[in-house]
Amino acid sequence: MREICRDGRMPVGEINRTFSKLGNLWIPEVITFSGIKGLVFPIMSYKTIQQGEAAFVAAGIHGEEEFGSNAMAESLEVIKELGKIIPTILLPLLNPVGYATNWRYVGQREYSETGEGLSINDMEHNLPFGRIGSRARRKLASCREAYCCGEHLISLFHNYPPRITIDLHQDIKEEDGAYVYSHGKERENDKIASQLLEVIQRSGIPIKMSGATRWGEKIKKGFVEFVNDSSIDDLLAAEAIIHKGVRKRGPNARTALAFELPGKLDFRKGVNVYRNLIYGLYEILREERETKQ
Numbered sequence: 001m002r003e004i005c006r007d008g009r010m011p012v013g014e015i016n017r018t019f020s021k022l023g024n025l026w027i028p029e030v031i032t033f034s035g036i037k038g039l040v041f042p043i044m045s046y047k048t049i050q051q052g053e054a055a056f057v058a059a060g061i062h063g064e065e066e067f068g069s070n071a072m073a074e075s076l077e078v079i080k081e082l083g084k085i086i087p088t089i090l091l092p093l094l095n096p097v098g099y100a101t102n103w104r105y106v107g108q109r110e111y112s113e114t115g116e117g118l119s120i121n122d123m124e125h126n127l128p129f130g131r132i133g134s135r136a137r138r139k140l141a142s143c144r145e146a147y148c149c150g151e152h153l154i155s156l157f158h159n160y161p162p163r164i165t166i167d168l169h170q171d172i173k174e175e176d177g178a179y180v181y182s183h184g185k186e187r188e189n190d191k192i193a194s195q196l197l198e199v200i201q202r203s204g205i206p207i208k209m210s211g212a213t214r215w216g217e218k219i220k221k222g223f224v225e226f227v228n229d230s231s232i233d234d235l236l237a238a239e240a241i242i243h244k245g246v247r248k249r250g251p252n253a254r255t256a257l258a259f260e261l262p263g264k265l266d267f268r269k270g271v272n273v274y275r276n277l278i279y280g281l282y283e284i285l286r287e288e289r290e291t292k293q
């Protein structure tokens with residue numbers, strides 16, 4: 001099987017090479033390796049040496065959604081600056097095999113819209129049922145990549161408790177506008193979510209004011225109605241997690257956002273919108289730091 005690089009997206013190797021230039025204030029880590037029929041890639045994570053309440057920036061969970069990973073790679077200089085103002089975790093391409101093959105999920109034998117849908121985003125095995133239960137929503141991880149990703153994130157929570165997390169997606173069926181899943185405490189009142197939606201709007205993409213996502217979740221003024229979707233974002237915002245069968249205090253990120261851009265956007269346009277969003281995040285956190293000082 002060969003990597004396809006249609007629509008201008010960078011090859012996986014080039015994305016990895018780009019982040020290898022982050023410099024000596026950052027530590028690269030391999031979450032695991034992922035492969036299919038002769039294509040094997042590391043799933044990479046990068047953390048600043050500086051520890052503390054952190055910003056997490058993730059992309060490339062769904063293989064056919066290429067804007068986020070390319071925008072992160074093209075924003076290296078801004079990201080380096082971000083790492084100087086707040087401890088930062090980067091997860092620039094979480095499903096490299098899917099990205100290289102333009103397939104949504106990992107663990108598929110062939111492309112399918114409706115197949116098993118195993119995803120590195122499946123965090124049910126680390127999330128509890130209900131407010132006091134000590135049983136996970138699912139006993140075992142859906143796939144090896146999801147297991148390794150959960151373990152990696154949990155290993156970071158002690159030294160890098162997530163304060164704000166951003167996850168870049170695109171809804172390939174959506175034509176009207178952009179919207180956000182807000183998992184943090186403030187849900188649809190999250191100020192940073194509104195500020196970043198404004199950045200998207202200023203970049204020329206309308207915000208979806210009503211209607212529903214392709215999965216049927218209702219949208220109001222750009223915000224998806226709250227759902228426990230057992231995603232990585234859900235895990236980052238969770239008050240409690242399940243780890244190795246034990247209920248523990250969760251990372252409880254104050255702001256945990258998954259953005260969706262309309263999927264049919266031109267490649268360059270989509271990447272530029274997410275570049276603006278990354279810059280917007282940097283500006284918000286820089287201002288926040290300046291007011292604190």
Ligand SMILES: [Zn+2]
Nearest residue numbers: 062065169170
């Ligand atoms: Zn997605």
